[in-house]
Amino acid sequence: MKKPLSVRVWAGVSAVGRTPLIFIPPGVKINAKTYQELVLEPVVKGLSQTMFSGQQFVFQQDGAPAHTANTSQDWLKHNIPNFIHKDEWPPYSPDLNPMDYSVWSILENKACSVSHNTVSSLKISLCLEWEKIPQETLRAAVKGFPNRLRAVICKKGGYIE
Numbered sequence: 001m002k003k004p005l006s007v008r009v010w011a012g013v014s015a016v017g018r019t020p021l022i023f024i025p026p027g028v029k030i031n032a033k034t035y036q037e038l039v040l041e042p043v044v045k046g047l048s049q050t051m052f053s054g055q056q057f058v059f060q061q062d063g064a065p066a067h068t069a070n071t072s073q074d075w076l077k078h079n080i081p082n083f084i085h086k087d088e089w090p091p092y093s094p095d096l097n098p099m100d101y102s103v104w105s106i107l108e109n110k111a112c113s114v115s116h117n118t119v120s121s122l123k124i125s126l127c128l129e130w131e132k133i134p135q136e137t138l139r140a141a142v143k144g145f146p147n148r149l150r151a152v153i154c155k156k157g158g159y160i161e
Contacts (some may be wrong), residue, residue: 004008005122010039011130013103015052015139019043021130023123032069040072045079059083064099095152095160102141106133 007026022039024030037124048054061067068086076083095101110129116122151160 004105005116007122009024009126011107012043012047013098013138013142014051014057015142017135018130018138019047019051021127030064031068032066032071033105033156035066035069036075040075040079045126058083060097060128061089062100063093077125088159090152090157093152096145098138098141098145101148102144103138103160104134106137116123 008030010022010024012019020043022040022043024034028034028038044059047057047059051057059076059082061084063086066072073086090096107126108130110132111122111125114125116125148160150159
């Protein structure tokens with residue numbers, strides 16, 4: 001049986017937009033340095049002007065080691081005025097990340113509804129389907145965050161799903 005194709009990808013969403021998909025090159029180890037070079041500098045740094053048209057926003061990540069590394073936290077402190085610091089974020093919290101609790105599964109279901117023979121075909125499908133996700137769907141995922149946060153608090157930090 002043939003192993004399914006896979007790619008590593010980063011993306012971000014908000015109530016007002018989405019980032020481009022960032023494909024991680026094969027063989028590249030994601031550490032703080034590569035995260036800063038591939039994601040933070042080229043994409044996140046400009047979000048205030050691109051996605052948010054000069055308006056303030058709060059940047060949220062998950063607890064991946066590259067995200068919580070001191071150098072990544074320092075980069076955010078110097079470049080993104082409002083971000084959720086690693087000490088304010090519950091560890092192992094997929095229930096609180098809109099990408100994890102909603103968006104990735106939507107994208108995967110759409111892009112992988114047919115099998116792909118090449119990585120290139122998979123990437124093209126992911127990019128096409130990413131752009132097709134209605135902004136209202138992304139907005140709803142983001143707006144669900146406060147209710148999910150309350151539910152996790154009621155569970156004293158435990159999983160809600």
